[in-house]
Amino acid sequence: DLVYLNGEYVPKSSANISIFDRGLLFSDAVYEVISVIDDRLIDMDRHVSRLERSLGELSINAFADWTAISQYLVAENKLKEGLIYLQVSRGVMDEREYRWPAPDTPPTIFAFAQERALLENPMANRGMRIITRPDLRWQRCDIKTTQLLYASLMKMEAVAAGVDDVWMTRDDMITEGTSQNAHIISSDGVLISHQLDRRILPGVTRIEMLAQASAMELMVEERAFSIDEAKNAAEAFVTSSTLLVMPVVEIDGHRIGDGKPGDQTGKIRQNYLAAVQ
Numbered sequence: 001d002l003v004y005l006n007g008e009y010v011p012k013s014s015a016n017i018s019i020f021d022r023g024l025l026f027s028d029a030v031y032e033v034i035s036v037i038d039d040r041l042i043d044m045d046r047h048v049s050r051l052e053r054s055l056g057e058l059s060i061n062a063f064a065d066w067t068a069i070s071q072y073l074v075a076e077n078k079l080k081e082g083l084i085y086l087q088v089s090r091g092v093m094d095e096r097e098y099r100w101p102a103p104d105t106p107p108t109i110f111a112f113a114q115e116r117a118l119l120e121n122p123m124a125n126r127g128m129r130i131i132t133r134p135d136l137r138w139q140r141c142d143i144k145t146t147q148l149l150y151a152s153l154m155k156m157e158a159v160a161a162g163v164d165d166v167w168m169t170r171d172d173m174i175t176e177g178t179s180q181n182a183h184i185i186s187s188d189g190v191l192i193s194h195q196l197d198r199r200i201l202p203g204v205t206r207i208e209m210l211a212q213a214s215a216m217e218l219m220v221e222e223r224a225f226s227i228d229e230a231k232n233a234a235e236a237f238v239t240s241s242t243l244l245v246m247p248v249v250e251i252d253g254h255r256i257g258d259g260k261p262g263d264q265t266g267k268i269r270q271n272y273l274a275a276v277q
């Protein structure tokens with residue numbers, strides 16, 4: 001397996017990073033996960049825009065041909081279906097220090113390819129089961145940082161509870177999943193999706209999903225929804241680069257609709273896949 005590290009393509013066993021990298025010591029790093037279907041990168045331009053925004057919010061100076069790197073890794077690793085992971089940290093310090101190193105410190109940039117079945121995911125037929133937990137992350141969830149410890153703890157709570165994921169809440173309002181945006185369709189047919197603010201990641205998949213929902217003439221409301229609204233919704237689903245559009249059939253032990261993946265969700269998933277492929 002060939003990976004990318006600071007301008008070079010090397011075997012994964014020889015890609016080494018300093019223990020003084022700020023990504024390691026301070027999670028001073030941002031990342032992107034881009035899905036690959038039929039050896040093509042999905043929605044790459046939007047991932048690049050978001051990466052540049054994340055870098056800008058943290059004043060990390062990093063420039064690279066993100067698309068060319070990703071395409072090269074897909075080709076070299078003969079990746080048919082899966083993902084590209086791209087990470088950029090502020091770079092290496094001389095010693096552990098909160099203050100940033102000089103602005104001309106080179107960032108650490110790396111990327112790798114990972115195989116994964118995206119289209120043939122059994123969850124698409126059975127639907128996901130969700131529990132809710134308080135969202136105790138910081139208040140800049142709009143930046144795609146590698147600070148993923150809380151999300152990872154919540155994923156393990158889901159595993160311990162025998163369900164698929166956690167939807168996190170602030171003041172009883174759902175923000176998002178551990179690594180997906182959360183959406184519902186109310187019983188009167190309105191698609192409700194949290195507004196873009198500092199509480200959620202602006203999902204790349206969410207943008208195209210909303211475009212497809214509008215094309216289907218679904219009414220869309222971008223606002224936060226409560227746990228109760230979610231439990232009483234006709235349908236629920238998540239979006240992410242790796243899950244695409246994935247139905248949710250249970251929240252906190254409460255069945256959504258008839259407990260099967262929703263019809264509108266299924267259509268949105270189909271139309272989404274047709275649009276990006």
Ligand code: PDD
Pocket residue numbers: 033176177178179180181200201202203204205206239240241242
């Ligand atoms: N996660 N919200 C959070 C907190 C996420 O981590 C992600 C993506 C999303 C969905 O964003 P997008 O549609 O751009 O993938 C929402 C990636 C897949 C991950 O960390 O693996």
